[in-house]
Each structure stands twice: as C-alpha cells, then as structure tokens.
Amino acid sequence: MRIFIATALTAALFGAAPALAQQTPAPTTPQPFAVGPPLGVTTDGKTTPISSNVKVFGSVVSAESCVYDANRKLIMTINRGAGQKEVPNDAWVSLHNPDGSVHTPRWIGATRNGGLVLNQPFGSAVQNGKLYIADSDGDTADGAKRVSVVRVFDMTTGAPAGQFVAPESPWFNGLAVAKDGTIYGSQTGSADGATPAKIFKITADGKVSAFLEGAPLSRPNGVAIDNDGNVVIVNMGDTAVLTFSPAGKLVKTEQSAQAGSDGVVVLADGTKIVNSVTLGGVSRIKPGKPAELIATGIPGAASACYDSGAKQLVIPMNANNALGFVKVQ
Numbered sequence: 565m566r567i568f569i570a571t572a573l574t575a576a577l578f579g580a581a582p583a584l585a586q587q588t589p590a591p592t593t594p595q596p597f598a599v600g601p602p603l604g605v606t607t608d609g610k611t612t613p614i615s616s617n618v619k620v621f622g623s624v625v626s627a628e629s630c631v632y633d634a635n636r637k638l639i640m641t642i643n644r645g646a647g648q649k650e651v652p653n654d655a656w657v658s659l660h661n662p663d664g665s666v667h668t669p670r671w672i673g674a675t676r677n678g679g680l681v682l683n684q685p686f687g688s689a690v691q692n693g694k695l696y697i698a699d700s701d702g703d704t705a706d707g708a709k710r711v712s713v714v715r716v717f718d719m720t721t722g723a724p725a726g727q728f729v730a731p732e733s734p735w736f737n738g739l740a741v742a743k744d745g746t747i748y749g750s751q752t753g754s755a756d757g758a759t760p761a762k763i764f765k766i767t768a769d770g771k772v773s774a775f776l777e778g779a780p781l782s783r784p785n786g787v788a789i790d791n792d793g794n795v796v797i798v799n800m801g802d803t804a805v806l807t808f809s810p811a812g813k814l815v816k817t818e819q820s821a822q823a824g825s826d827g828v829v830v831l832a833d834g835t836k837i838v839n840s841v842t843l844g845g846v847s848r849i850k851p852g853k854p855a856e857l858i859a860t861g862i863p864g865a866a867s868a869c870y871d872s873g874a875k876q877l878v879i880p881m882n883a884n885n886a887l888g889f890v891k892v893q
Contacts, residue, residue: 603884604861605844612844614861619889620881621664627880627887629688629739629827629867631695633659633719637873638667640688641880641887642697648684649705655682657695657722662874664889672722680724682715687739687749687787687867693719698736698749710734714747714766730764730772738787738827738867740795742810744768748775748795750784763787763797775812780804786828786838786867798825798838805838805849820847821855827867829877837877837892839865846877846890859890 603614614620626644633640638659645654656673660666673682687698695717703710712733716726728747730736736749745768753761761784765775775795776784782801790796794815795808803823807816824842831837836849839862846859846868864882870892871878879888 603863605863607843612861614844614863614888615859617890618859618862619664620884620886621660621889622886623660623666623669624658624880624887625885626882627866627885628686628882630869630878630880630887631688631690632869632871632873632878633690634872635719637662639869639871639878639887640671640690640695642685642688643673644684644686648700648703652704653681653683655685655699657682657697657717660878660887662871662876664887672717678724684735685715686735686737689739689741690719691741691743692745694725694741695719696739696741696747698739700735703734712736712749712751712764714739714749728766728770728772730766732772732774733762733764734759736764738785738797740787740789742789742793742795746810748787748789750787750797752783752785752800755783763795776808780806780814780817785826785841788828788830788836790830791832791834796828796830796836798828800824800826800841805836818849819855820849821845821857822847826865827869827879829868829870831870831892832872837868837870839868839877839879841865841882846879848892858892862888 605612630641641658656670659668685697685699689696699715702708712730714728718725737752738750740748747766749764751762753759761781763776782799785800786798788796797806803819805818820838822840822843822845824840826841827839834851838847844862847855848858849855866880866882868879877890
C-alpha cells in the first residue's frame with residue numbers, strides 16, 4: 565500500500581513516473597538465485613581465471629580509458645557514468661593513487677557548473693599540460709545525431725580549455741596527441757562495415773581530415789604516439805600492431821599475443837604494451853622481439869595507461885566498474 569501511495573503522490577506532484585523501460589523487468593518465469601562469477605574471461609565455454617599478478621580496485625563507473633598525471637603522480641580515470649540516452653552529460657574524471665586507492669572520487673564533474681559538458685567519453689591522452697578526452701554530442705533519447713567531439717581540459721585546474729568537433733565521425737574510440745598538438749582518433753567502425761574503419765587527424769588549429777582508411781586497418785582501436793613521433797595503432801579485428809609515420813606511411817608491423825586489442829602504450833625504451841578487450845590478455849612487445857603474454861583473464865580490459873612512477877599498467881575494466889593493476893618491469 566505504501567508503495568502505491570508514494571508512486572501516486574510522486575506522479576501528482578512531479579508528473580508521470582519514469583518510463584518502465586529504464587527499470588529492469590522481472591523475469592516472466594521465476595529463476596533460481598545465482599551469485600556472480602569471480603573475475604575472469606569466458607570464451608568458447610572455457611573460463612580463464614584472472615592471473616594472480618593483477619590487482620583490482622573499484623570506485624569507477626563504466627570507465628573506458630585512463631591517463632597518468634606524472635606531475636601529481638595520480639591516475640586520471642575517465643568514467644562514462646549513465647548512458648547518454650538515460651542521463652545526458654553524466655560522465656566525470658576521478659583520481660586514483662598508484663596503490664589503487666581513491667584520491668578524488670569526482671574531480672572533473674563534481675558539478676556541472678561553468679558549462680561543463682562530458683557525455684560518453686572513450687579514449688584520452690595528455691599533452692602539453694592538457695587532458696584530451698574523446699567524447700561526443702547527441703545520441704540522446706530524442707534521436708539527436710551523434711557527433712564526435714574531443715574535449716580539452718587544463719591538467720592543473722581541471723577547467724574546460726576548448727574542444728574540437730569532427731562532424732564526419734559519430735565518435736572516436738582511441739585517442740593520441742602529438743607534441744605539436746595534432747590529434748589522432750580511431751573510428752573503430754562496425755563489424756558489418758556499415759560504419760567504415762578510419763583514423764582521423766585534427767590539427768592544432770582544428771582542421772579535420774582522414775589520416776588512414778582501409779587495410780591494414782581492421783577495426784582499429786588503441787592509438788599512441790611512439791618516441792619518434794610515429795602513430796601506433798592496434799586492431800580489434802586481428803593481432804596487428806601498426807606503426808605509421810606522420811605522413812601516413814606504414815613503417816612497421818608487429819603482432820600482439822592476442823587479437824581484440826583495445827589499448828596500447830609505448831614505454832621510454834620503445835616497448836609496446838597492448839591489452840585485449842575480448843580475450844583479456846596483456847601483451848608486451850620489446851623492440852625486435854615477439855610478443856609475450858604477461859597477464860591474462862582481465863575482463864573488459866579497455867584502454868590502459870602506464871604509471872611510470874610505479875612502473876605499472878592501469879587497466880579500466882569497463883562493465884566491471886573497476887581498475888586492474890599490472891606491474892611491468
């Protein structure tokens with residue numbers, strides 16, 4: 565009775581109740597109670613338990629990427645929050661200490677004051693004292709068209725510091741920024757090819773163009789800049805780790821230990837660390853050496869970042885609302 569009265573009173577005071585589509589419907593047939601499984605990756609009916617050298621910490625929501633702030637020695641985690649169709653402009657940036665503990669639950673996004681917009685971010689990068697986040701506008705419940713927007717924030721104050729709009733792309737997945745301010749964003753594309761796989765380039769003055777399209781791209785995801793200023797791209801569709809010059813020439817092809825690559829980082833000695841979002845492994849590719857699988861069973865391993873102070877890889881675990889930590893020697 566109290567539930568009925570509260571619902572009726574709410575409707576009378578504030579209008580109709582939210583659509584039931586936002587609630588989890590009860591099953592038509594009663595189901596037996598079940599608990600969730602421990603962390604691991606299940607493929608082809610087999611489960612790979614998460615390896616013992618991976619530590620996991622929570623206090624994030626649907627995080628797709630992170631970056632390391634070397635000045636403050638903090639991990640900046642990009643949280644997507646609620647879906648854009650459910651609660652527009654709900655994303656935020658949290659700060660974590662190198663041990664995984666929470667420094668600031670909501671740094672960027674504590675309020676929406678100052679006209680803050682951060683909708684459903686994916687990749688992120690740091691360059692020249694600025695935090696770049698691959699976001700998008702639209703894709704709301706009213707059917708507004710989704711358009712890719714790279715939002716820029718000041719690393720010291722967290723304040724918005726501009727944006728770059730790429731109207732030809734609905735959204736970027738991975739993101740990298742060169743020293744001259746050139747942005748490279750991956751349009752992973754759809755499995756059916758309806759949305760093509762591309763890498764976009766945005767110059768510091770805002771000019772948008774297609775940097776790469778077609779083979780050898782195969783659902784490109786992670787993007788990074790290596791120590792020579794080249795653009796490194798990893799594919800979800802195969803194991804290729806591709807290095808292109810700033811002019812778009814393929815200069816090197818390497819292979820990760822697993823397909824389904826999401827994130828890629830390049831260390832000071834040229835070593836590349838690649839993680840698979842589908843198979844849950846972390847590949848280490850030392851210069852001139854084949855890939856080594858150094859961690860396994862990490863579910864939803866999204867775009868990772870490298871904590872150079874603690875010499876560890878930090879991996880947002882997407883739907884698991886957690887961060888995984890892997891020591892990298």
